[in-house]
Amino acid sequence: MTADDIIKDLKNRKYKPLYLLHGEEPYFIDQVSNYAEHQLLSEAERGFNQTVLYGKDTDIMVVLNAAKRYPMMAEYQVVLVKEAQDMKWGRDDDDKKSINPLLNYLENPLKSTILIFCYKYGKFDKRKKTYKAIEKNGVIFESAPLYDSKIPSWIEAFVAGKKYRIDPQASAMLAEYLGNDLSKIANEMEKLMLNVPVGQTITLQHVQDNIGISKEYNVFELQSALSRKDPFKVNQIINYFEANPKANPIVLVLGNLNNFFSKVLLYHYAKDKSPQGLARELGVSPYFIKDYELAARNYNYGKSMQIISLLREYDLKSKGVDSNSGNGELMKELMFKILH
Template identity: 75%
Template sequence: MTAQDILKDLKSRKFKPVYLLHGEEPYFIDVVSNYVEHNILPDAEKGFNQSVFYGKDTDIMTVLGAAKRYPMMADYQVVLVKEAQDMKWGKEDDDKKGINPLLSYLDNPLPSTILVFCYKYGKFDKRKKAYKAIDKNGLIFESAALYDNKLPAWIKGYVTSKSYKIAPQASAMLAEYLGNDLSKIANELDKLMLNIAAGQEISLKEIQDNIGISKEYNVFELQTALARKDVFKANQIINYFDANQKANPIVVVLANLNTFFTKILQVHYLKDKSQNGIARELGINPFFAKDYEAAARSFDYGKTMNIISLLRECDLRSKGVDGGAPHGELMKEMLFKILH
């Protein structure tokens, strides 16, 4: 099931007694847990029938104690465990009598309790008996991280769900600029949509005006300048980054350039190096394919490999390894070595 499938069931009041939400992408886990916390019970019932625990501050016995209670003057009670990856779960063979309290509950969960474990930033061990018990008597949702080439489509879907539209170039730029942090993307889009009329299409201009991307001096323009070996423009942009480091932190610049040159390396392996071929094989928007095509002509295979090594070296130095230096100086030195 997807997060939207789970939300659909929750809105229809189709509940499972136990949910395990786990995986590397926290966004979808937060979407489901937020709905559970704020919408399952009316406010008048939450005081007696809703318990919210945080993994590092609780243990499994405390959670089970809450889960075994019956709701007071209500049909259900909600027990929500956030950051469950930090919880003291106990060992499955802890009980001397051979009866583990957790497994005992999961094998026969209370129908009037909605117990939700939010296990973020990693997968729950599928070999554990607890996993198998939840799978049998409840619902398990794995929140997988989105691949970079899936981000523009996800952005389009998110915007559409809010009754807005977004231009393909705008969704591609947003994905490239913000990376695959879905919570950050959703937050930026929500703020952006407050500033434009309902139903309006979000264009490159709205992205540039509202999400702090300079129209002329951003990492995408830098990539274009590098692809064309436009030394003057590339230096203008790096100088702008140096003067505005808060809006253009070196970690973001390096991450985007590393992705850019890694894709250029992939282009060198392609049989079809046309813009359509590049877009299809790399899973990128055709809007950006021309830059990769130009860059592959400007930087041969050997030079591309050297640049990727250079970016990694620059990243280490920016963190104080091997003779750190001011970030502005590192970016300028990096640019010189890429272009010469």
């Protein structure tokens, strides 16, 4: 099940007594958790029938004592355990000589309690009996991180859910600039949409105006200038980066360039050079294939390999390895070596 599937079931009052939300991507876990916390019960019901606990500040007996209560003037009660990865879960055996209260409850959960564990930043051990008991009597959702190539389409789906559309170039810029932190992307998009009328298409201009990305001097324009082998424009952009280091940190710039030239290298490897085949191989929208075609014409296979090696070398230098130069000076050196 996806997070949207779980929320859809909750909206339709198809409740299970147990939920384990686990995985490395916190955004989807928070999505389900926030819905459960604010929508499952009415405001009047929440006062007596909702318990929110935090893993660091609780233990399994406190959780079980809350779960075993019956609802008051309501059909259900909700027990939400946030940051459950920080909780001491206790033993995971079913030794007949001693009682395991957690397993005992998970195997016979109270039908009037909706118990939700939010286990973030890692996977719950599927070999554990607690996992198998929750799987048998409830719902388990693994929140996996998205591949970088899937982020633009996720952004498009996110804004569509808010009754907006977004240009492919704008979604690609957001994905490259903000990385794969879905919570950060969602927050930035929420702020951006405050300044764009509902139903309108979000453009590259909207992104540049509202998320602090310079129209002329950003890493995407740098990639474009490098693809064209335009030293004048490259130097203009690098000078702007040097004057505005907080807006254009070298780690972000080098990471994006490494991603770009890795895809140029993939272009050289690709057997199917059709727009659709390249889009599939490179993990990008067909809209951007022309950028990689141009770069591949100007940087052959050997030069592309050399550039990736240079990017790694200068990443280490930017961290103080075998270099005392400032970031601006390092970037100028690197650009010269890429272009020549």
